[in-house]
Amino acid sequence: MGNVTVVGAGVIGLSIAHELATAGHTVRVVADREAAASVSGVAAAIWFPHDVDHSDRVLDSAAVTYRRLEELAEDPRTGVHMRPGTVLSRRPDPDTSWTRAVPRTGPADPAALPAGSTGVRCTVPLVETGAYLAWLRETVTALGVRFRTAEVGSVDEVLRADEPDALVVAAGLRSAALLGDDDEVFPIRGQVVRLANPGLTEWLTDDDHPEGLTYVVPRRDDVVCGGTGDTGSWDEQVSPETEAAILRRVIAMVPELAGQPVLSRAVGLRPGRPTIRLEAVPGHDRPVFACYGHGGAGFTLSWGDAARTAALLA
Numbered sequence: 605m606g607n608v609t610v611v612g613a614g615v616i617g618l619s620i621a622h623e624l625a626t627a628g629h630t631v632r633v634v635a636d637r638e639a640a641a642s643v644s645g646v647a648a649a650i651w652f653p654h655d656v657d658h659s660d661r662v663l664d665s666a667a668v669t670y671r672r673l674e675e676l677a678e679d680p681r682t683g684v685h686m687r688p689g690t691v692l693s694r695r696p697d698p699d700t701s702w703t704r705a706v707p708r709t710g711p712a713d714p715a716a717l718p719a720g721s722t723g724v725r726c727t728v729p730l731v732e733t734g735a736y737l738a739w740l741r742e743t744v745t746a747l748g749v750r751f752r753t754a755e756v757g758s759v760d761e762v763l764r765a766d767e768p769d770a771l772v773v774a775a776g777l778r779s780a781a782l783l784g785d786d787d788e789v790f791p792i793r794g795q796v797v798r799l800a801n802p803g804l805t806e807w808l809t810d811d812d813h814p815e816g817l818t819y820v821v822p823r824r825d826d827v828v829c830g831g832t833g834d835t836g837s838w839d840e841q842v843s844p845e846t847e848a849a850i851l852r853r854v855i856a857m858v859p860e861l862a863g864q865p866v867l868s869r870a871v872g873l874r875p876g877r878p879t880i881r882l883e884a885v886p887g888h889d890r891p892v893f894a895c896y897g898h899g900g901a902g903f904t905l906s907w908g909d910a911a912r913t914a915a916l917l918a
């Protein structure tokens with residue numbers, strides 16, 4: 605047991621803080637933005653390993669997270685709900701490797717799908733990000749985790765300031781700049797528009813839509829409609845043209861959305877990386893660990909990767 609500083613208060617940093625505090629460490633989280641104001645606050649967020657490789661390691665973490673979120677869904681305060689939906693594919697050889705992380709899946713009725721597509725039906729956790737991130741922060745605070753609001757320039761700066769026994773970098777897209785030894789991280793720009801919910805409960809994702817990534821994720825008070833997956837774009841401005849195109853696509857697929865008022869809109873830069881970095885980082889005078897690069901799957905992998913990070917420290 606020791607003092608551990610976690611840099612990052614997004615879904616990854618908070619989940620790691622939870623697992624470390626539960627294991628008996630004294631934990632401090634340093635971040636310049638709260639989770640709701642980070643990429644984690646923009647996510648849809650359904651359980652699905654999107655924009656990450658589907659290696660055994662990733663799918664194992666996804667399975668662990670599925671089970672944990674399913675348990676949390678029993679407590680309404682967490683903002684997690686189990687929701688049925690469809691993963692649509694327009695490829696002749698769809699990648700269904702992810703289905704092994706989901707307890708029950710089945711084929712979608714072809715008559716309900718666009719011509720030439722196939723679909724997998726399943727029930728997965730839906731995370732209402734506002735409620736969930738607030739609950740997670742409250743829960744870790746109750747476990748004794750302390751927070752410091754600051755922008756930090758480097759890992760060594762934090763090691764000098766906080767003098768922890770160990771440090772974890774969970775700073776999403778900006779982790780590479782803090783460590784200075786990684787040139788593999790890139791942004792994957794995601795734009796969403798949130799509409800009033802006309803009573804929808806089922807989600808739908810259509811990654812291969814010929815006009816661009818398309819998804820509809822109904823939550824309690826709105827429907828998150830997306831999206832984009834612009835690799836390499838650092839543009840954080842909402843594009844009205846992109847929004848109009850998203851609305852055309854989602855209304856064509858879910859006509860009930862026509863005429864629903866726009867409640868809010870957002871852009872987030874997903875932390876892309878060919879593979880998630882989850883390892884000890886050499887070259888510092890105290891143990892430093894990295895956990896970042898979760899692409900479009902930070903919520904989907906959060907508990908599994910937090911447990912792995914805690915195991916590295918142990």
Ligand SMILES: Cc1cc2nc3c(=O)[nH]c(=O)nc-3n(C[C@H](O)[C@H](O)[C@H](O)COP(=O)(O)OP(=O)(O)OC[C@H]3O[C@@H](n4cnc5c(N)ncnc54)[C@H](O)[C@@H]3O)c2cc1C
Pocket residue numbers: 611612613614615616617634635636637638639642643644645646647648649650651652754755756757774775776777778779782793794795796830831871872873874875896897898899900901902903904905
């Ligand atoms: C449109 C969109 C839809 C998505 N949908 C889903 C989905 O359905 N399911 C899913 O699983 N995932 C989804 N994601 C992906 C998910 O949001 C990310 O993978 C996840 O939020 C990454 O979390 P993180 O904690 O690594 O990073 P972030 O949420 O970006 O948090 C980073 C933290 O580090 C801190 N930080 C960074 N640099 C510094 C610094 N120099 N000094 C101090 N603090 C620093 C920040 O303040 C912040 O607290 C979506 C993303 C987008 C954009």
